[in-house]
Amino acid sequence: MTGASQPVPQLGDPRHSGKRPPSYAPVPQGLRSAGEDPAAAVLPDIVVDGAAYGPLTVRAASVRGDSHRYLGEPRQDALCVTRIGGPDTGELLLLAVADGVGSAARSHVGSNEVCRHAAVYLDRVAGDLLGALRSEDLPAFTALANEAVGNIAVLLADLAHREGHRPEAYATTLRILLVPLDPAVRTRGFMAVGDGGTALLRSGAWHLDVTQEEDPEASGMIDTRTAALPLARTAVTRLLGPAAPGDVLVLSTDGLSTPLSGDQGMREFLSGAWGTGTVPGPADFLWQSQFRVKSYDDDRSVVVLWECLA
Template sequence: MSQQGDRPATTDDWWGRLYDESARDTGPAEAPDDTIDDRFDSAADTLGAEGAADATTRAGYGQAVDAIGVDDEDDEDDAGDEDDDVDVDVAAAAGSGPVSRPLAWWEARGAYPVIQAPAPAPASPPTIVDTPPAVPPPPPPPPQAPTPAPSPVAPAPLTPRPRAPWEPPPAAFDPSDARPLPGAVDPAPPRLTTPAPAPAPDPRAAAPEVPIPPAPEPAPAAPLTYVGDRPPTYDAEPTALPATEAEALGQLVADTVLDGARYGTYTLRAASMRGDSARYRGEPRRDALLTARFGAGPSALVLVAVATGARATEGAHLSAADACRWIGGAVGRSHSRLGEDIRAGRRGDLKSGLHRLTDRTYGKLRARAAELGREPEDYTASLRCLLLSADPDCRTRVFFGVGGGGLFRLRDGAWQDLEPLLPEPADIRGEPVLGFGSARSEASAEQTPEGDRLTMDLEITKPPGPVVEDPVPPPPEPFRFRASVARPGDTLLLTSVGLAEPLRGEPALGDELAARWASAEPPGLAEYLSDVRLRVKGYADDRTAVGVWEA
């Protein structure tokens, strides 16, 4: 190669020009050997400081070429090509900016990176904005079948460039010192532009919705155990058991009795429990409850009997149990005839027949009192009964009994008192009957309406009547009877005196039970027991209740 950079056409031509005496001599070299350093010094003197910096970079890579073992003596052609490339780089450095050149053989193989002259640093750091340049949209392409989009090529990882021998080691890695690996596609450089001002917030824009945590569910309220302004005095649970003897274990009664059934269109619930006062004093339950079914199928008859022994008498619970047992036996022996009368609606036959059965029961109670050597009024009980047919087509409900208690019906959310009304003895009024000793009867016997006397007064003294030293016994309890037709949704409630009195005396009790039983479904046994034992201050007697829910 000549010092002017002319490339010979052939190798022989190159040697001819170098040693031809007719060629003009350009001047001998300063050093005996023509090396890269000599050429660098020549280029630095010619280009100045800026060009020298660029040439320094390229000269460093020339030394790198010597380091990897490119020997000029072994391959003269390769050495000639290397010299030519160096001249091209020096010529490019003399220009105003970086000039692209073809890659050398070692660069094409990926052995060394391509180094360009660094651009001058800007006065202020530019801001990268993703806004694309305004380019007119291209014309729409003709419609064609959709083709799968090529998968995007991920940018190649950046690798640092090798450091020249004369460069000091860098303090930290600079991203500008890296280049993509060979064969990778360089991503497009970001567009430098002035940052756009941030848009002002729109006051009309709705604020972001912040999820509101759900409010905690309120704790379930404690079940109501009493009604009224304050709780009852006695404890709500049993505290003492009744005393008994070893020979009288069969006379014990449980504190609470619970029963139920379902026949035809009605559901039956029955419960009997000791009162608060009896639980506190350790007295037995005076109320007795009997639930029995006679027969089978649609012709079956269900009897529910409730009896309450006389208050403050010994063995009151025994008389109540005897009354229930004897009335149950009497109805059981006549259940076929009673069932036919109920299904046929024969009110007269039912009333007279049940009256006779009730009288026989009380006759047995008086006989039992005589056996025990006690007065009849001490060994007696009030008796209330319900007769229910198991026939689904029969909705006649029959009530009968003697003594205190209650019969109620819940219809359309309101209570109705169905207790049959009985006239008081003082309210009985009527004309005197001839021959019974009234003043008018005596006058009628002595004279006619015209004033004529039929007999004369002989002034005969009448013998005195018998002397009665004992008080006159109270008149017996009248017999009560009622037959009614149930409607769907009705609730019939038969109770003893212990529950009938608070229902009539405390309206809050009836309101609470009506609210609990407003549902069409009847309560379960445990729920029904909880409803019946709802306490009221001032009422501490035994409670017995029989409920019938009509479907």
């Protein structure tokens, strides 16, 4: 070979809102000791995933928060991108994020366990779930969701007892989006325990919580408590749709949903990154999803679904 090597393009540090970036370094730092907590020690700082089925494309990322990196604490978030069902029952994408409760000592285990249990249990009832979505039967979907959440809660509590901990030590939220692979079914199923975000980017405009229903009896008070598995045994459910070509659904933990709702710079950046009609590659998506906003240093997990792009 002859001639000088060409410089390799680099994305560099993630973009940030405002004139100055947050003070924490935007890179992995301290690690947990394997002797101290093996479950935490083997958790990666960053997870990137994705999938593509016909007109559906998925990108996903989970990143340890700045404060957890600085303190050498594990990422408490988890995510899941998988397929449930089969040729006989019909197939669905299962997209999930889980946010381990910060004060719960084993929540990094709980968040990963609930994602795994959700995939296993919902696979068994995939045909019934698809039938409920096809007929837009919310009561049937809700019954299936509550059965799943109850099953997951029991399994997580059993794990806690086997490992000698109280169940609340594994406390975690869980948010799931079920997407039929049959293009004729345009309804998507949502189930959740606890907080987080489910936003829609449509025609360049953000709809920041498409799963939130207005409560005419609301007092205006904000309840800062959040439901969490394994103590919670019921799910919030919604049927979303019909999905339109070009829709971008964003399922996330509050590490992304909270700054997204509060920071215009973040909304503008992610609209430009995800709402232009093209899907970013996994590495670009990871970089984009780490857009930084001061005072928001929690773990961040996000699964994005692009619908029917040309």
